[in-house]
Amino acid sequence: MKNNLRELRSTKQWSQGDLANALGVSRQTVNALETGRYDPSLTLAFKIARVFRLPIEEIFAPTESVGGDAIPP
Amino acid sequence: MPGSGHYSCTQDMKLSAWMVVAALTYVGTTYLVSHNAELGVGWTTVLRLMPLAPLALWIRSMARFFGRLDELQRNLQIKVWLFASIGALAVVALVNMLILNGFDLKPVGIVPIVSLVIVLWVAGSFIAVRRFR
Numbered sequence: 001m002k003n004n005l006r007e008l009r010s011t012k013q014w015s016q017g018d019l020a021n022a023l024g025v026s027r028q029t030v031n032a033l034e035t036g037r038y039d040p041s042l043t044l045a046f047k048i049a050r051v052f053r054l055p056i057e058e059i060f061a062p063t064e065s066v067g068g069d070a071i072p073p
Numbered sequence: 074m075p076g077s078g079h080y081s082c083t084q085d086m087k088l089s090a091w092m093v094v095a096a097l098t099y100v101g102t103t104y105l106v107s108h109n110a111e112l113g114v115g116w117t118t119v120l121r122l123m124p125l126a127p128l129a130l131w132i133r134s135m136a137r138f139f140g141r142l143d144e145l146q147r148n149l150q151i152k153v154w155l156f157a158s159i160g161a162l163a164v165v166a167l168v169n170m171l172i173l174n175g176f177d178l179k180p181v182g183i184v185p186i187v188s189l190v191i192v193l194w195v196a197g198s199f200i201a202v203r204r205f206r
Contacts, residue, residue: 032205
C-alpha cells in the first residue's frame with residue numbers, strides 16, 4: 001500500500017514526532033508508514049484520516065491490484 | 074528497546090530483572106534442596122515453587138510492557154518472541170539429536186533454555202530497533 005503521508009505532513013509543517021504525538025504512536029511507526037515499510041491497521045488508518053481531515057482513500061492507495069471480484073455499481 | 078525510540082540496555086535490564094531474580098531463586102533453592110536432605114516434603118515443595126513468584130512478576134511486567142507498545146512495536150515484539158522461542162527450540166532439538174546420535178552431551182536444562190530465549194530476545198529487539206529507526 002502506498003501513501004502520501006510525508007507530503008501531507010510537510011504541508012502541515014509537522015515533524016514526524018508531531019504527527020506521532022497526534023496519532024498516539026511512536027516516531028518510528030510514522031517513519032515506517034512514510035517509507036512504506038509498514039501498512040497501518042484500519043484503526044490507525046482512520047485515525048490518520050481524522051488527523052488530516054481527509055477520506056482514507058485520499059491518503060492510502062493500493063500499490064497493485066489486490067484481486068477479488070470487482071464491486072458491482 | 075522498541076517503544077522508547079532508541080535501544081536502551083537499561084530498559085532491557087529493567088524488563089528482564091524479575092526473570093534474573095527468578096533464575097537466581099531457582100539456582101539458590103535448587104542448591105538448598107540438594108544440600109539439605111533432612112528438609113521435609115513441605116519445605117522442599119515451598120522451595121521448589123519459590124521461583125514461580127518472581128516469574129509471575131516478570132509475566133506481569135511483560136504484559137504491561139506489551140500494553141504500552143503501539144501497533145508496529147507490538148508486531149515487531151511478536152516477531153522477536155517467535156525468533157527467540159524458535160531459536161531456543163532449534164538449539165534444544167539440535168542437542169537432543171546429537172545425544173540420540175551418540176554424542177556425550179547433557180540434555181539442556183530449563184535455566185540455559187530461558188537464558189537463551191532472553192539473549193535471543195535482546196538480540197532480536199536490537200535488530201528490530203535498528204531496522205525501524
